[in-house]
Structures are given as structure tokens and as C-alpha cells.
Amino acid sequence: MGDPSLGSAVQSFAAQMATFQAMLLAASAVHKAARWTHSRNLMRQFAGVPGVLAGTSLGVATAVELAAGAQLLVPAFRTTGAVLAALIWTLYVALIVRAFPGWCGVRGSSQVTLCIAR
Numbered sequence: 304m305g306d307p308s309l310g311s312a313v314q315s316f317a318a319q320m321a322t323f324q325a326m327l328l329a330a331s332a333v334h335k336a337a338r339w340t341h342s343r344n345l346m347r348q349f350a351g352v353p354g355v356l357a358g359t360s361l362g363v364a365t366a367v368e369l370a371a372g373a374q375l376l377v378p379a380f381r382t383t384g385a386v387l388a389a390l391i392w393t394l395y396v397a398l399i400v401r402a403f404p405g406w407c408g409v410r411g412s413s414q415v416t417l418c419i420a421r
Contacts, residue, residue: 321375324388328372332365350398367391 335342339361346357346364371391374384 317381318378321381321385325372325375325384328368328375328388328391332368332372335361335365335368349402 343357343361346352346361347354350360352360367387368391371384371387374380375388377384
């Protein structure tokens with residue numbers, strides 16, 4: 304019934320997670336394409352992209368999401384796809400943190416804060 308080792312279980316789990324991540328990225332790209340005008344406005348307002356570049360940057364974001372998803376489905380390119388997906392999600396989190404300056408910590412506190420300059 305297959306190899307019951309931990310290594311094979313981890314490989315199986317990694318393949319399933321890569322497939323899930325690929326589907327999530329594909330859904331995100333399709334959503335952007337289906338609601339192009341709304342997404343372009345969000346690129347301008349939320350991400351701060353100038354209006355003339357909003358359509359181009361949206362097209363690039365959509366293409367990069369699709370490329371990362373496709374790479375995640377091919378075992379030989381899975382690592383590259385994972386790195387690309389991690390960069391995409393990191394950028395999205397950075398934009399969310401940037402959009403909500405209240406998340407940058409409390410003034411005068413000694414805690415380490417994460418603030419992304421506008």
C-alpha cells in the first residue's frame with residue numbers, strides 16, 4: 304500500500320499543499336480578471352499605483368499569480384513556484400499593513416513594531 308515512512312507522508316502533504324496554493328492563486332487571478340475595473344481601482348486606491356499604471360500592474364499581478372500557480376503544480380518547478388507565491392503573499396501582507404497605520408504599534412511602547420512607510 305505504499306511506503307509508510309515519514310518522508311513519503313511529508314512529500315504527499317507538500318504536494319497537496321502546493322495544489323491548494325495553486326488553486327488559491329488561480330482563483331485570485333480569475334477574480335482579478337473577472338472584476339477588472341474594480342480591481343484596477345483597488346490598485347490605485349489601496350496599493351497606491353498611479354492611474355496610468357494600474358491596468359499594467361494589475362495585468363502583471365494576474366500573470367504572476369497564474370505563473371506561480373502553474374509552477375506549483377509541476378514537481379520540477381515547485382520550489383520556484385513556492386518562492387514566487389511567498390513573495391506574492393508577502394507583498395499582499397505588506398500592502399495590508401501599510402493600509403492600516405494603526406497596526407504599526409503604540410507610540411512610546413518598547414515593543415518592536417512593523418511599519419511600512421507610505
